[in-house]
Amino acid sequence: MPVTVLQLCHCYTMPFVDISQQYAELMQRQGARVVTVFLTRPRDEALAQSHNSDKTVFLELRSQDVRGLKLGLLLRLRRLCREEGVSLVVAHRWKPIYLATLLQLTMPSLKVSGVAHALGQLQRHGRRLLFQLFGRRVHLLGVSDATRDDLRRCLPAAAHSRVQTLYNYVDFDTLRDRQLDRVAARKALGLPDDAWVFGNVGRLHPHKDQATLLRAFARISVELPSARLCVLGQGELETQLRRLAAELGVATRVDFLGVVHNAARYFRAFDCFVLSSRRESFGMVLLEAMAADVPVIASDAGGAREVVHSRVWRPQPGDAGSFAERMLALAELDDDARAALAAEQLAFASSHFSLGAIEQQLSQLELHQWLREAPQLADSQSQ
Template sequence: MKRRIKVLQLHPDYNIKSQDFADLGEQIFHALPRERFETVNAFLRGRPSAGQPVSRAERSVYFGFTDAQLKGMRIRAMWHLYRYCRRERFDVVICNRFKPVNMMLMLNRWLKIPLCIGIAHGFGEYDRAYRRRQTAGLVNAAWRFVGVSPAVKQYLLDCRCGFTEQNTVAITNAIDLVQAEALQLSREQARAELGLSSDVRLIGALGRLVPVKGHVYLVQAFARLATKHPSAQLAIIGAGREEKRLQQEIERLGLQGRVHLLGFRENALRFVRAFDIWAMPSLAEGLGLALLEGMSGHLPVIASDVPAMKPLIEGAGGIAVMPGDVDSLASGLDTYLALSAAQLRDRGEQSYRYLSVHHDIDVFRQQYLDLIESSLPEVLA
């Protein structure tokens, strides 16, 4: 009987959610049949508190490194990770984001793990020249790299530091639609739980309240339409350091009662059907997972045409706007708000059909399984 292939997935932080409909790491584990793969999930920082969810991997490891231990030379963290991997003798290590990738690039010179996969979730990780030089000197035949969208893959290739057409692929994020739709409340239930009126046309957004998400431009764009569309309201689900600034902007523009900052909501996807229009005004995104979440709720989408999202918006028949451009965003919102309820529903169904065809979770899982199997012939023999 063949031994099982031993797979470690390494994350910078503990980040397991109670639902994994859109969790890239957990969906990779879904792709690996237990009779053939032994799976371990590891986190450099953080660990679950009592009652918090754990990974579906067979084992979870929490290294518990501090921020200080993961800066600079990281000697203690590197030595601890090296000893752990040497003892466990993994066949595959999957690294999420720059820090785990960088650490394993250095350590695998000695560990000689047959296959290492580095996943890039966005842009900018290799902008610094010294990072590109270091990476170029460490990439070898054991490595494969994944961009979470074609745009992220192209970013990696353009860095010219060891990422090539031969070792780099795009595997676009997907959503488990069956699980996602089972979570979603009805329009009436969602609005009731959020404390929102049942008889308004509602623009919705979901995301951390940080500058890169562009929520301030959404608020400003809505202000230009508030008088023209008196039955329209805007609601944003999320928390973050921009909350005070957004609240001040809402007050400055006289939008109290028309714009709602709803704060953090556990399993926020439950509320997606509360909205009539889904907005994502980000200034930059690696993929724009929240955009897919809006599509899963059968909603028409309006979003910034940053490289990672533009193909999704166009495929879904949505409205693409210039990032950070209030005029463009206001014009797009006005177009949607001028449609009848039936026309909006038709646009939402077009969005959902695109998602179900082009971001199928089974395809996502199969692509990761194929990547591992095609890259490990000596282990599978």
């Protein structure tokens, strides 16, 4: 009888809907049956039909419905676990991890694995206290070594075997097939055919630090008169960043395109992808850029340094001069050298962040054993 896993997700916004698909596939390949639950947002019939879980459940809660101690929600999840014969919960992000931790108190043989997708998830004293009091049987996964180490620093008494790394992964072949060619991608984004385009994708947020990227671009704009900077994403800093571009004299050469649905399809529009984050838990966009055969520059921060293996292309966070130096150096490479760099980065990514590589990593974790062992069903647990 296969293990039934309850995959608990806060919502199905990007990138978490893709991550839920990845985890469902990964766990099914270990022989598990997967029931995915989205706590918030209305039911999406297309997603219900297309999601690769064995069953998809939409609780359709409002954000305020999952704040604080929600006994009614816990009872609802407990009932679902019993009805589906769940023996393992895999919870993504803080609120689902919190709920799964409390759920385990009422179902003692339930196993719980929480996945931290961001740095600083346990920095709050209350969260650390919850784990110290109630989470001693919960295992945590960080999406990078940087995220794992951040968790371990917050839980110094926890055995290292309880806090491990499981990288995100990309189906590189499928992604490459979906990505538009350079001409089509530029046409879709409204970018000139003859421009040299630096691309950046992410929230316009202090952690992503597009301000440093703008300052770096301004420094090299005279030496690269055909260059443009294309920024995909929205956020609280948009007005401030537009103002900064104008102050730096590059406003007419910076394209703020807002949120672009399924942005990875258009990455071949870029000649170079630049990630300027000061804090980065992993950097899925880096893998998506590499899949598009686009060379990558990424700040030497957090999980990004684990994706971009060469220090040559990892400038210091917040250092516009360091970014400008590398952006100019990459732009001055000839076509063959640039293609060779992109191929080298893709080869590294494929060997470390493909499904096969992550299955190998999973095989070293206790989660792998949980997915394969004979389940103790929820309906056999104490009432």
